[in-house]
Amino acid sequence: MRVTIFGTGYVGLVTGTCLAEVGNDVVCVDVDANKIARLERGEVPIYEPGLEPLVRANHASGHLKFTTDAAAAIEHGQIVFIAVGTPPDEDGSADLSHVLTVARTIGRTLSRYTVVVNKSTVPVGTADAVRAAISAELSARSSEVGFDVVSNPEFLKEGDAVQDCLRPDRIVVGAESAHAVDLLKALYAPFNRNHERIVLMDVRSAELTKYAANAMLATKISFMNEIANIAEQVGADVEQVRRGIGSDPRIGYHFIYPGAGYGGSCFPKDVKALEYAARAHAYEPRLLSAVEAVNAAQKRRLFALIQRHFGESLAGRTIALWGLAFKPNTDDMREAPSRTLLEQLWAAGATVRAYDPEAAAETRRLYGARKDLILCDQQYAALEGADALVVVTEWKAFRSPDFERLHALLKERVIFDGRNIFEPKVVEAAGLAYYGIGRGRSVRAAGGVAT
Numbered sequence: 001m002r003v004t005i006f007g008t009g010y011v012g013l014v015t016g017t018c019l020a021e022v023g024n025d026v027v028c029v030d031v032d033a034n035k036i037a038r039l040e041r042g043e044v045p046i047y048e049p050g051l052e053p054l055v056r057a058n059h060a061s062g063h064l065k066f067t068t069d070a071a072a073a074i075e076h077g078q079i080v081f082i083a084v085g086t087p088p089d090e091d092g093s094a095d096l097s098h099v100l101t102v103a104r105t106i107g108r109t110l111s112r113y114t115v116v117v118n119k120s121t122v123p124v125g126t127a128d129a130v131r132a133a134i135s136a137e138l139s140a141r142s143s144e145v146g147f148d149v150v151s152n153p154e155f156l157k158e159g160d161a162v163q164d165c166l167r168p169d170r171i172v173v174g175a176e177s178a179h180a181v182d183l184l185k186a187l188y189a190p191f192n193r194n195h196e197r198i199v200l201m202d203v204r205s206a207e208l209t210k211y212a213a214n215a216m217l218a219t220k221i222s223f224m225n226e227i228a229n230i231a232e233q234v235g236a237d238v239e240q241v242r243r244g245i246g247s248d249p250r251i252g253y254h255f256i257y258p259g260a261g262y263g264g265s266c267f268p269k270d271v272k273a274l275e276y277a278a279r280a281h282a283y284e285p286r287l288l289s290a291v292e293a294v295n296a297a298q299k300r301r302l303f304a305l306i307q308r309h310f311g312e313s314l315a316g317r318t319i320a321l322w323g324l325a326f327k328p329n330t331d332d333m334r335e336a337p338s339r340t341l342l343e344q345l346w347a348a349g350a351t352v353r354a355y356d357p358e359a360a361a362e363t364r365r366l367y368g369a370r371k372d373l374i375l376c377d378q379q380y381a382a383l384e385g386a387d388a389l390v391v392v393t394e395w396k397a398f399r400s401p402d403f404e405r406l407h408a409l410l411k412e413r414v415i416f417d418g419r420n421i422f423e424p425k426v427v428e429a430a431g432l433a434y435y436g437i438g439r440g441r442s443v444r445a446a447g448g449v450a451t
């Protein structure tokens with residue numbers, strides 16, 4: 001099939017590449033000429049495991065093309081995907097300007113029946129707005145070309161994006177047109193072989209399904225962070241509690257890891273956008289507000305533990321950070337808990353020595369050169385001259401460190417484990433003080449309950 005994808009970010013590039021991989025002819029279009037030039041040279045602008053070789057192979061075979069020429073791209077596609085950003089506006093609502101710009105471009109160019117598929121995360125009613133924007137442009141040039149608008153939200157996770165796209169656990173399709181449904185079924189057939197993954201529904205329900213999924217996952221995390229904070233106060237270990245509740249299949253082991261708070265480009269913005277939409281429809285979303293408030297406080301938790309350990313002033317202290325990306329296997333720093341911690345540490349006068357396997361360049365782009373940030377290219381180099389180690393992102397390489405080396409390098413011999421990846425007893429046996437998230441017993445042993 002001939003497919004066009006607007007937007008070559010995480011969603012557009014991964015979707016386009018996976019569709020090309022199964023034999024479709026895909027044209028990816030972006031307004032960012034620099035990004036397109038890099039992709040043309042075989043450079044993938046994001047770190048996403050497994051993506052670069054697939055992009056290169058499909059580009060070389062001619063199945064995957066990149067362009068800034070929107071009109072030519074629209075001409076190409078039987079199916080045109082919209083996969084552009086929907087960032088939060090100042091009031092928390094989803095900014096639909098990129099989506100609607102693409103819709104207008106489609107309306108100005110369309111010359112034959114096309115199925116327009118919205119993959120961006122958008123509030124309920126956006127498909128109607130996209131349809132209206134295309135229709136207005138078609139009427140302006142007295143064109144009667146037919147088209148359908150379908151909602152097909154994306155559920156891929158950064159760091160696992162290629163696998164999620166090649167092996168989706170569900171493909172939500174919200175459509176009113178039987179012809180559009182048939183076309184999408186045919187397009188997704190290679191990803192839908194072992195059992196039926198397509199969940200068909202009406203357009204508005206599909207739009208809401210995306211927000212419901214992210215809000216549910218964010219709720220699980222905030223719930224668990226709340227339990228962790230209670231565990232800390234009452235002297236229980238949330239890791240034992242996590243295993244105790246996860247074994248109940250109604251609860252499950254997924255997405256109940258407490259930590260430094262959820263970040264990334266999706267959960268924070270999507271919870272806010274759903275809250276905004278609820279209020280716009282005269283419903284007060286009390287649970288969503290609490291999910292967000294718990295998360296905002298959780299992002300400040302590590303700093304509270306560090307400050308309590310060192311006393312009021314951190315001026316002159318050097319803190320080593322392992323992990324800057326919002327989660328492992330990505331270089332994405334959007335809404336990363338590390339950013340809250342960095343900014344709090346700097347405001348308190350501390351210097352940070354940080355190591356992340358992939359996010360150093362992004363950190364440099366965000367913060368520029370500053371003398372209270374030293375980006376190290378090796379995980380133990382971050383510890384040189386540092387008072388304490390803070391684990392912010394649970395990269396695999398951090399899971400089994402050489403604790404004797406940590407003991408030798410750290411001046412104050414204390415570890416703040418923001419992802420609970422270490423066993424407190426093992427750390428303490430190596431002569432280091434241990435603070436985790438919600439691990440009350442060791443918090444007490446190390447000098448008091450944190451508030």
Ligand SMILES: NC(=O)c1ccc[n+]([C@@H]2O[C@H](COP(=O)([O-])OP(=O)(O)OC[C@H]3O[C@@H](n4cnc5c(N)ncnc54)[C@H](O)[C@@H]3O)[C@@H](O)[C@H]2O)c1
Pocket residue numbers: 006007008009010011012029030031032035083084085086098101102119120121122154155156157158265266
């Ligand atoms: N990142 C994820 O893991 C993820 C997963 C599921 C859904 N989503 C949703 O998918 C959408 C895209 O997210 P993303 O992370 O891929 O965004 P992104 O910011 O990585 O990429 C968006 C791309 O769209 C391009 N763009 C903007 N306006 C354009 C236009 N008029 N024409 C062509 N290109 C244009 C930008 O230049 C950019 O390259 C968002 O709504 C997001 O919420 C993201």
Ligand SMILES: O=c1ccn([C@@H]2O[C@H](COP(=O)(O)OP(=O)(O)O[C@H]3O[C@H](CO)[C@@H](O)[C@H](O)[C@H]3O)[C@@H](O)[C@H]2O)c(=O)[nH]1
Pocket residue numbers: 121154155156157158159214217221254255256257258259260261262263264265266267326327
């Ligand atoms: O038990 C957990 C699981 C995750 N997180 C944090 O939650 C955030 C988001 O993680 P994850 O969901 O793995 O990454 P995303 O790439 O943001 O993916 C989410 O957001 C995407 C964009 O909408 C959706 O498509 C995905 O289904 C959804 O998982 C990260 O900061 C994680 O550290 C926790 O704190 N505890």
